[in-house]
Amino acid sequence: MDLEKKIQYLYDRAAIQDTITMYSIGQDTHQGDDRNVLEQWRSVFTPDASVDFTVFGIAQCSYQQLAGHLRGDENQKGKMNEAFSKWQHLLGLPKITIQGDEATSRTDLWASHNGHTIKGMPQYSVYAAGVFHDNLIRTDDGWRIKFRRLEMHFTDTVHTVSADRVL
Amino acid sequence: MDLEKKIQYLYDRAAIQDTITMYSIGQDTHQGDDRNVLEQWRSVFTPDASVDFTVFGIAQCSYQQLAGHLRGDENQKGKMNEAFSKWQHLLGLPKITIQGDEATSRTDLWASHNGHTIKGMPQYSVYAAGVFHDNLIRTDDGWRIKFRRLEMHFTDTVHTVSADRVL
Amino acid sequence: MDLEKKIQYLYDRAAIQDTITMYSIGQDTHQGDDRNVLEQWRSVFTPDASVDFTVFGIAQCSYQQLAGHLRGDENQKGKMNEAFSKWQHLLGLPKITIQGDEATSRTDLWASHNGHTIKGMPQYSVYAAGVFHDNLIRTDDGWRIKFRRLEMHFTDTVHTVSADRVL
Numbered sequence: 001m002d003l004e005k006k007i008q009y010l011y012d013r014a015a016i017q018d019t020i021t022m023y024s025i026g027q028d029t030h031q032g033d034d035r036n037v038l039e040q041w042r043s044v045f046t047p048d049a050s051v052d053f054t055v056f057g058i059a060q061c062s063y064q065q066l067a068g069h070l071r072g073d074e075n076q077k078g079k080m081n082e083a084f085s086k087w088q089h090l091l092g093l094p095k096i097t098i099q100g101d102e103a104t105s106r107t108d109l110w111a112s113h114n115g116h117t118i119k120g121m122p123q124y125s126v127y128a129a130g131v132f133h134d135n136l137i138r139t140d141d142g143w144r145i146k147f148r149r150l151e152m153h154f155t156d157t158v159h160t161v162s163a164d165r166v167l
Numbered sequence: 168m169d170l171e172k173k174i175q176y177l178y179d180r181a182a183i184q185d186t187i188t189m190y191s192i193g194q195d196t197h198q199g200d201d202r203n204v205l206e207q208w209r210s211v212f213t214p215d216a217s218v219d220f221t222v223f224g225i226a227q228c229s230y231q232q233l234a235g236h237l238r239g240d241e242n243q244k245g246k247m248n249e250a251f252s253k254w255q256h257l258l259g260l261p262k263i264t265i266q267g268d269e270a271t272s273r274t275d276l277w278a279s280h281n282g283h284t285i286k287g288m289p290q291y292s293v294y295a296a297g298v299f300h301d302n303l304i305r306t307d308d309g310w311r312i313k314f315r316r317l318e319m320h321f322t323d324t325v326h327t328v329s330a331d332r333v334l
Numbered sequence: 335m336d337l338e339k340k341i342q343y344l345y346d347r348a349a350i351q352d353t354i355t356m357y358s359i360g361q362d363t364h365q366g367d368d369r370n371v372l373e374q375w376r377s378v379f380t381p382d383a384s385v386d387f388t389v390f391g392i393a394q395c396s397y398q399q400l401a402g403h404l405r406g407d408e409n410q411k412g413k414m415n416e417a418f419s420k421w422q423h424l425l426g427l428p429k430i431t432i433q434g435d436e437a438t439s440r441t442d443l444w445a446s447h448n449g450h451t452i453k454g455m456p457q458y459s460v461y462a463a464g465v466f467h468d469n470l471i472r473t474d475d476g477w478r479i480k481f482r483r484l485e486m487h488f489t490d491t492v493h494t495v496s497a498d499r500v501l
Contacts, residue, residue, distance in 0.1 A: 171337060174337050174340050174341055174344075175340075177340075177344050178340050178343075178344060181344060181347060184427060185429060187427070188426075188427045188428075188429050189429070191426070191427075191442070192429060192440065195442075195465070195487065198487065253463075253487045253488040254487065255442060255463035255464075255487050255488075256442075257424075257426040257442045257463070258426045258427045258442070259426070260427075261427070277444060279444075279461070279488075279490075281487075281488040281490070292488075292490050292492075325490075325492050326492070326493075327490045327491055327492055328458070328491050328492070328493065329491070
């Protein structure tokens with residue numbers, strides 16, 4: 001590969017990583033009943049992108065519909081804010097492969113969630129170990145995901161206890 | 168952006184990531200009562216850098232004072248080694264924005280801590296899901312954090328049990 | 335550093351990160367009794383690479399022997415599939431240092447494992463917080479690990495409960 005191509009490869013790779021990261025930033029900037037993940041996701045997905053989150057019981061749908069399934073609307077809560085009050089979508093190292101104006105990526109996800117406090121019930125958190133498998137394309141506005149599939153290794157529900165001292 | 172600027176951008180970005188990573192390496196190279204985090208942090212922060220860890224009940228202070236609050240001194244333990252014996256400060260993908268000689272960064276943190284074993288008490292660990300928000304500047308010695316704010320999504324305390332078999 | 339050297343440095347750094355990432359992809363692509371981690375690990379290690387996983391009670395050995403210790407063979411299970419059914423080897427930000435055709439790297443690991451379900455026994459998971467310390471060399475086929483040492487901060491075993499609702 002000549003130097004110019006190496007630079008373009010590295011620059012594309014950094015841009016793709018940022019697109020993938022912005023998905024998590026969208027999730028985590030908007031906690032609890034703040035539903036506005038599309039604020040970030042508009043710069044993550046192509047307008048017609050679809051997502052496969054069937055491991056969560058969500059049939060393949062558009063990314064806008066995914067936002068609705070997870071976060072709800074003005075009338076009802078979504079899967080996330082119905083069960084959880086806080087969360088984090090931490091990403092491991094992505095493995096990115098670029099071919100011209102298309103790319104694929106595989107990124108580990110450690111998603112942790114704080115369950116709502118329910119009187120008389122033990123407190124709990126849910127830790128989910130999964131992988132995002134993405135197909136991306138180069139657009140005039142930058143790299144965008146056109147298809148995302150979530151693979152899930154496992155989901156752990158653990159009881160938590162109140163701590164007198166926190167780190 | 169021309170090729171030369173792209174190279175500089177990518178090189179700066181890599182250097183900034185390393186600066187952020189070195190904070191965690193400082194924390195995790197020095198476990199338990201080994202307090203010498205400044206060995207690494209001197210190359211992480213500007214000499215006059217300040218940090219906002221008010222989510223831990225630490226008023227905004229210098230990075231040197233933060234080291235004292237967390238690790239203590241020869242007379243008393245700090246918040247970390249008082250409660251915990253081992254820890255890890257694992258970082259997710261950073262979102263870095265560079266403008267000339269200044270930069271901002273947002274990096275997910277999964278900080279896990281092993282509580283001290285106390286006779287007659289259940290063993291526990293604390294898992295903290297947070298974000299580092301950094302302002303950095305380019306110095307003659309490389310990129311340095313001049314202000315760091317820790318945002319915390321939640322902190323889980325969980326009981327752990329002894330295992331006959333380890334991974 | 336001149337521009338050409340910067341490009342080569344960044345390109346090498348990206349390649350080294352991918353080599354390290356491929357180790358985890360090998361582990362996680364092959365879950366449970368699927369033992370074929372060498373499918374990926376052949377492009378991770380030099381043919382004569384050795385690994386130090388003594389923190390798991392595995393004496394220093396070749397990477398091929400490590401695969402056997404962890405995954406077993408046609409006659410018996412290995413340490414991983416004997417105890418666990420699912421796992422994830424999520425990696426934090428690597429700190430990579432390159433000198434010519436050699437490199438060293440330090441990468442945080444958050445390895446989570448789902449224990450087998452055993453009738454009458456509580457369900458459990460094991461979370462391991464560690465660090466991979468790698469020595470790499472440039473080969474005709476790309477960067478390869480010639481020596482890997484696993485450092486372990488701690489290993490938590492936690493009970494998990496069944497969840498009516500998943501994220």
